[in-house]
Amino acid sequence: MTLETKKSVFVELGKFLSQFSEGASARKSDVLYNDIFFDDFENLIHLSQSHNGWYTPEQVYFSIQSWAEALTEENINKWLSVYTIDENNDNSKTVALILAGNIPLVGFHDFLSVLITGYKALIKTSSNDQHLLPFLAKYLIAVDENFKDKITFVDGKLENFDAVIATGSNNTARYFEYYFKDKPSIIRKNRNSTAVLTGIETTQELENLGEDIFRYFGLGCRNVSKLYVPKDYSFDAFFQAMFKYQDVIHYEKYANNYDYNKAVFLMSNFKLLDNGFLTIKEDSSYASPISSVFYEYYENLEELKERLKNDSEQIQCIVSSNLTPNSIAFGETQKPQLWDYADNVDTITFLLTTK
Structure with a gap:
């Protein structure tokens, strides 16, 4: 052929x-x-x-x-x-x-x-x-x-x-x-994906971020499971934007995970923010359980960029308003192009050079 x-x-x-x-x-x-x-x-x-x-x-x-x-x-x-x-x-x-x-x-x-x-x-x-x-x-x-x-x-x-x-x-x-x-x-x-927020995102951008979080119920490596937010960030606008995705709780497997993971967090006395179908928790890890998103505060964007660079082997995608190199627009993580390779490993080059 x-x-x-x-x-x-x-x-x-x-x-x-x-x-x-x-x-x-x-x-x-x-x-x-x-x-x-x-x-x-x-x-x-x-x-x-x-x-x-x-x-x-x-x-x-x-x-x-x-x-x-x-x-x-x-x-x-x-x-x-x-x-x-x-x-x-x-x-x-x-x-x-x-x-x-x-x-x-x-x-x-x-x-x-x-x-x-x-x-x-x-x-x-x-x-x-x-x-x-x-x-x-x-x-x-x-x-x-x-x-x-x-x-x-x-x-x-x-x-x-x-x-x-x-x-x-x-x-x-x-x-x-x-x-x-x-x-x-x-x-x-x-690998997991993360988003870097500034606090000045539009409602549309935050609603699009919900697509990155909830598409495929958060099971993909391109789903956002971790947020970086500035000190004193208010999650009010974030939760208002997430309301668009409230029907996710009607899926039994998702609802079971939400109930279970929320219970585990509460039993461990973790401080949570919760809207009835999504919990967010301050945590340094990138991988959050289904129905939850972790967040972490940052004070200096340049220092955060360096950290993300150092952690690149743990990260699939970074979502932001062009705050980091090669960042992906809000709502676009689950729409990769043919030339967007998993883990940034060029599969075609690998195949063509395999002896």
Whole structure:
């Protein structure tokens, strides 16, 4: 398969995904193989919550739409324009992918990167997300059957591969690093995202920040779990803006986490601020439990920038009004571009330089 062929197949996948949105899914006449895949995918979306209680239709539709927006000819060309990829590269090497399952299709970028560079993908999905990616793989194969020999899903032990990309917790990362010590690898650990506030944010900016906090119920590494605020910061405007997301408490799994984590904090005599569906607690850690956000005061922005730089291996995204280098605008953390790499590790460069 030529590079241009592979690009075109993923553009077709983007067109297919673009048909699906909450309450407004609609067939488009120019999309390939809708007669085979449209109804089944719509059904799968609505079944996803039975496979994983966190995968509500709203969250799955959001993920699908994000990928539909990413997989355009313009975006794919822009993404790959900075690399030298052999136009006819049909590499016989196999890359093992060990995928996370915290949010829907979280491993899709690795899957895309391996296939677009001509490698074979040997995929071990998370037990929390076993259905969405295999379905999309079937669609790719329908569009171009040459992908059939490029995609393999495995349930058991991974064998016969040349490199590995694995995503997990800090604990599983230690296992991965030992087990795959003789293979070229990208091993991803826990990361969290943070926001730097000044106290002069607009209501719209704070409401957008709520999207960064609550999207996917806060389960993603790109979700904001920690706030940095100036001394004497008033959380009144913050809580008023968060009110927009109050319906999150109606999801049983989220509500159970809220009740449990709040109880643990109170039993430990921690000082909390609480609005009935979100607790915020002063804490130096980056990783806060579901339904809570940690905060920390800062006095000097330059000193804070230096600290964030030193802690970069713990941080996925920083949200602010351009207060830090490479900061992300409020509300945009869960809309990464194809060229926004997890942990700032360039997956395409890794693949192209793997021997």
